[in-house]
Amino acid sequence: MLNGVGYIVILVCVFGSFLLSGGKLDIVLHALPHEMLAIGGASIGAFLVSNSIGTVKKAGIGVIHSFKGSRRKDNDYSDLLTLLFTLLTTFRTGGATAIEPHLDNPEESEIFSRYPRLLADHHLIEFVADYLRMMTVNFEDPYQLADAMEADIERHHHEALAPQHALQIMADGLPAIGIVAAVLGVIKTMGSIDQPANILGGMIGGALVGTFLGVLLAYCFVGPLAWKLLEIVEQESRAFHIAKTAIVGYAQGLPIPVAIEIARRMVPSEWAPNFLQLETILDEAKNDLRTANA
Template sequence: MIVIIGFIVVLGSIYTGLSIGGGNVLVLWHISEFITVLGICLGVMIIASPLSVLKAIMVKVLQAFRGGPVPKRAFDDIMKMLYQFFMLARKDGLLALEEHLANPEESSICSKYPSFYKNPRAVQFLFDNLRPIVDGRIKPEQVQGMVHAEIETIREEQKKPVHILQMVGDSFPGIGICAAVLGIILTMGSVAEGAETVGHKVAAALTGTFLGVLGAYGFINPLTTLIETNNETELRYYRLIGNGLVGFANGLAPLMSVEMARRALLSSERPEADDLEVRLKEMMSAR
């Protein structure tokens, strides 16, 4: 929603500025320039991106409009869920986790936290790293390296859509100039038609330059920055899970394992340690 508000502010500023200056926003409406600029940008993106990256770009843009890949409650939910898993393992042994790992959709613990089980990547990340611990196929000191390697893979995957969008944003002004040059070429063929016709065509050509600069600095570059911020938030979510698993694998008490997980968050996202402890204990006592 906040992205839409920002776009409205940008467009509203253009409309207001034109109106104050005595102009009409319709002077910017030259469909040929829009098709040229947007079409070239789309083509550049297709040329530069494998199909998997194009899909990732669409996902990242949609997530930006929806408020980000990690809902506000997701950090709290995952800490509660990890605590329940760790307490279950401490009380009944590691094998008690197997039924939850085998069928996460039917897990009595996972089903309480839709922010987790509706995120396939998060489910895969947690269970792929928890399963070797439960099966005893990995030493406790090796867990951190395994988790770190997967987080680095996620980081690399996140970089690709951002890189392509940055490239498109940087190309937008140049593409606008290309559209303007095409407009001037058309104008040169209409010199004999009089000053009014030439003026109209020159205005249309200059609109291409305007669209290129506006597209870059008013829309694409800010959106790319937001996606980068969302990516960092998503990485902290996975670091939270990873820190909790590392603490659990190394024999820390469930509460301390969750405390390790909590340290992955920014101060604006992180609940107070005492408050979190109280809520976790109340949750378990209410069961």
């Protein structure tokens, strides 16, 4: 929604200022299809050449993701902290026997199913389940665990950023591709040098539309979209660091509420529950566990 509003503002201000200053859109509209074909075709072709088919598909999904925004909502971080608290408490009180059924089949788990939005994030759920499962087989060295989790997060983060990098490179190349289209227009103009000045002026103006489009698409459309995707990827990776902090804290022997409180401090401030809110949420989770075990 916000992306669409931004693009409307860009188009209205750019072309509105052109019209208000006395400019005429006739030349722009006449040259637009040809210049857009050259610039769009060349940039898409270069994009396909420079990226694997997997990155191309992910970039398409990333563009859609940029318009939809982050999947993280207001309550997701509180739900993640509650989920971690419930899993770690189940692990501490019941041992591997109690927690393994939940880790083996998260989709059928009574614990995970309470948080359908988190359950839909397969990478995050697999991350949490895999490392808790590793702890059930005595992989409890907190330093090795932290190193392994950090390496896993970096790998996932690198893969998630691949389409963003591809879009950013495309944005960086668009001004130069616009110049290519403009040069072709100048070549065409020079081939008609015997024409009257008014015709040559229109042809030169049409050629400059290529440079204009390249710069406009780079800095007002594709570039901002790439940066929006970067922001979303960075934000969504925060959940992995929160899970890592809580699990490593538990492995270090911290009381579970303390480990969860340290993890809470990694939640983005605009969505972080305060200390009392988290305490209330965890008290409700404790009651749910007592009811389930009764």
